[in-house]
C-alpha cells in the first residue's frame with residue numbers, strides 16, 4: 001500500500017504563510033471589481049461577493065479562535081454570514097458592510113488568528129489540532145469560496161470580468177495523445193476507495209475501505225467540445241431517447257439547446273469564459289453542462305457515465321502492485337505545472353496538454369480543467385463519522401445530489417485530491433462541470 005499523503009510541514013509558520021497566501025488570492029480575484037459589482041447579486045444561485053468575503057472571515061473566526069479557546073461549537077457562525085439562516089437568493093437584501101469595512105473585519109479576525117497561532121500547541125490528542133487539521137479545513141474553505149466567487153464572476157451582469165493576472169494555457173500545435181472518445185480498460189478486482197487521512201481530508205472521504213469492482217472501460221480524456229458539438233448537430237437535444245425521464249423534463253422545460261455560455265453565430269459555435277469570447281475550441285473539455293446533458297451524451301455515444309467508485313478507481317488505483325495514489329500522477333502535491341488548476345488560466349486547456357497528469361491505468365486530466373459528473377448520489381462510506389460538524393456533509397446525504405470529482409481550472413490545488421467528493425443538483429451548470437464516459441466490459 002502506498003502512504004497517504006501527509007502535509008510535510010504542519011508547523012505554525014507554514015500554516016501562517018498558507019493563510020496569507022490564501023487571502024492574497026482572494027483579494028487578487030476581487031481586485032478588479034467595483035463596489036456595485038461586489039454588492040450585486042449577479043445570479044439568484046450566487047451570493048453577493050461581499051457576503052462570501054464576510055462569510056470566509058466569520059468561518060475562520062469560529063474555527064480558529066472561538067473553537068480553540070472555548071467549548072467547541074459544532075455549528076455555523078450565527079448571524080449575517082450563516083448560510084443556513086439566509087438562503088443564497090435572499091443574501092442581496094442583507095445589510096452587508098461595504099468593502100472597506102469588510103476588509104477591516106477580515107484583517108481584525110486574521111490578526112487574532114495569527115496571534116493565537118503563534119503560541120499554538122498542535123496537540124496530537126486534540127481532534128481539531130492534530131496535524132494542523134482545523135487550519136487546513138479553514139484554508140480549504142477559503143479555497144472553495146474562491147471557486148464559488150469565480151462561478152459568480154462567470155455569471156456577472158454588466159461588463160464581463162477581466163482578471164488582473166492571467167496565465168495562458170498551453171496550446172499544443174496539434175492534439176497529442178489518444179483520439180477523443182478513446183477508452184482504457186480497468187481490470188476490476190478488489191481495490192480501496194476513500195482515505196483514512198485526518199490531516200486534510202473531509203469527513204465524507206473517510207474511511208478507506210475495500211470495494212470489489214467488475215472490469216469496465218473509461219474514457220482516456222474528458223469529453224471534448226468537438227464531441228459535444230457532434231451530439232448537438234445530430235439533434236441530441238431534441239431526441240428523447242437519449243435522455244432520462246427527469247433529464248427530458250428538465251431540458252424541455254428549460255428550453256436548453258447548448259451548454260451554458262455557448263451561442264451560435266453565423267453557423268459557428270462561440271463560447272465565453274469570463275471576458276473572452278471566441279470559437280468553441282474542439283479539443284477542450286466541454287464545460288458548464290448539467291448531469292442530465294452528460295447522461296444524454298453518454299447514451300448518444302453508446303456509453304454511460306461512471307460511478308464515483310469507478311472514477312476514483314481509474315484516477316487512483318494501480319492494479320498491478322495493488323496500490324493507491326493520492327493524485328493521478330502519484331504523491332507530488334497538485335500544482336499548476338501538473339494540471340490545469342489554480343484558477344489563473346481562467347479557462348480550460350486542450351485535453352492531453354499536461355503530459356504528467358495521467359493515472360496508473362492511463363486516464364488523462366482527471367484532476368483539473370472540469371469537474372466530472374458521476375452517477376453516484378452523496379452517501380456516507382462505511383464507518384462514516386460526522387466531523388467536525390454535520391453541516392459539512394451529513395446534512396446533504398441523499399439521492400437528490402450527484403457527485404462530481406476531480407476539480408476544475410477554478411479549483412485551488414489545496415482543495416483537490418483523488419478522494420475529494422463534490423456534489424450538486426443534476427440540473428446545475430453554473431459550476432465548471434464536464435464529464436468522461438464509461439462502459440461495461
Ligand SMILES: [Fe+2]
Nearest residue numbers: 055059141145
Ligand atoms: Fe462556506
